[in-house]
């Protein structure tokens with residue numbers, strides 16, 4: 018479709034639909050944005066749905082959805098749209114610091130969360146991801162990732178009004194709210210699913226139903242199993258309708274059928290509803306799975322990207338302050354494909370997350386260094402969301418081709434890492450728990466809190482003060498990379514307090530089969546008190562982190578700057594150089610082993626000067642070789 022044709026199409030759409038009433042000024046803004054983005058939007062939708070007889074009909078409906086959402090958007094968020102459009106890379110600032118929390122586990126409910134804003138501010142948090150808080154089935158709802166109604170709040174957390182008030186309060190405190198956009202599936206209790214189940218053909222078309230078992234088997238031949246301990250394959254048989262339904266995850270999470278443009282429109286409507294709550298980021302859950310084609314893996318297909326881009330274009334028109342965060346926990350080359358200003362401006366950095374843990378286990382940094390050299394650099398209009406732990410498992414999604422070059426066999430190495438982090442490998446410091454062992458492929462992932470995986474739980478149990486020391490230093494090391502390498506650091510609730518694994522999930526019938534609950538602890542006042550007690554380990558963990566946060570916010574070199582991964586030639590050291598446009602440089606070096614390491618004075622070459630200060634300690638160096646004790650870090654800046 019040419020630009021001229023797109024213009025004509027827009028004219029035709031506008032002549033044939035009734036748009037909601039807008040003020041003169043708003044109408045001008047909306048039409049201007051529509052005109053600007055329409056050629057792109059139509060070409061994206063045309064790639065997806067162009068061969069449908071009802072293409073134009075759905076296009077008309079979509080424009081009405083966009084207009085209504087824009088009309089319903091509060092003035093406050095419209096002002097935010099304008100200011101973000103003037104400052105589009107706000108998320109690259111050194112000031113950025115994120116946290117991910119469960120409303121109930123972190124605060125109790127939405128109202129109590131509002132009271133935690135001073136705590137968040139004191140830590141420096143200005144990006145808050147609230148785990149799914151929507152209406153969901155009682156009992157097991159996959160931690161809220163089975164949504165029954167995107168517009169209703171889970172009643173145990175509060176009301177819709179509470180959420181709006183919280184969004185307001187966060188915005189007033191300069192904290193960007195990030196919400197989950199769980200758009201690959203709904204719960205089987207969503208109204209659409211209920212309609213589908215009762216045989217309403219319009220809604221049957223919202224999901225993937227099959228009557229022929231052979232077809233299901235054919236898809237299963239090429240699709241990866243995500244939750245093999247829940248059920249083999251990607252489909253669930255519904256006894257009542259005698260049909261199979263596509264369920265990539267749990268059997269109560271039904272995959273939406275995006276080959277149907279009505280689904281695209283319906284979900285756009287839900288997405289803009291979430292945008293109008295006043296969030297500034299949407300986390301695109303399980304985005305790799307949204308497009309399916311027979312005889313493919315049904316993951317990260319080209320049209321999955323087109324779909325996400327089309328959603329993003331809709332945001333540009335109706336709520337441009339909102340950015341997308343990709344949650345693609347897949348091969349690094351595939352992760353990279355979601356990152357683009359017109360697709361996902363932000364992305365989790367699962368490669369760095371997994372390989373920091375890999376380096377801690379092996380005490381070697383060659384895989385981390387080689388992998389990040391290949392995959393760290395992304396568009397300057399985008400940013401990583403760096404993390405050490407999250408509510409999920411750790412999957413070892415490194416590139417096997419990079420590993421092989423270093424003499425590492427990917428399959429064996431993942432096996433080793435799983436053994437190591439579940440404490441089965443002799444000498445391991447870690448107390449993680451396995452997740453989703455696949456008996457066919459031998460695949461497995463690992464769960465556990467930052468402190469437990471880093472060795473604190475075991476060290477406390479055997480009461481070994483040297484090991485406790487090591488665990489605290491490992492945590493500091495991981496935090497230091499997370500905060501300084503480039504990206505928005507995302508702290509997972511409780512990790513700032515050194516909270517250990519929580520085994521109470523084993524007593525809950527709805528949780529015990531999902532080991533990820535081991536790293537979803539309830540944060541108690543006791544945890545916060547411990548971190549305030551100067552004699553506790555938690556105090557040290559917390560203080561180490563706070564110190565690094567202060568430095569991060571002070572130095573522009575942690576914001577909009579370039580990262581170069583440096584090969585030090587020392588097997589246990591990891592190093593990178595940050596360079597800001599203003600000429601500032603910062604060299605970070607860290608030691609992934611418990612033995613002292615040395616680095617020759619040549620390293621100053623990267624900084625162009627040997628008169629440097631380690632800003633972590635204030636210690637001035639004058640060209641001598643660096644000595645790094647167990648898990649030590651340097652943040653070197655030219656004086």
Ligand code: OTU
Pocket residue numbers: 159160162163199243266302303304305344345346347408409410
């Ligand atoms: C996401 O994760 C969420 O983070 C999980 O908490 C949900 O259970 C899931 O989606 C379903 O909504 O399988 O174990 O390869 O790894 O998208 C985590 C990508 C998951 C998947 C990821 C998914």
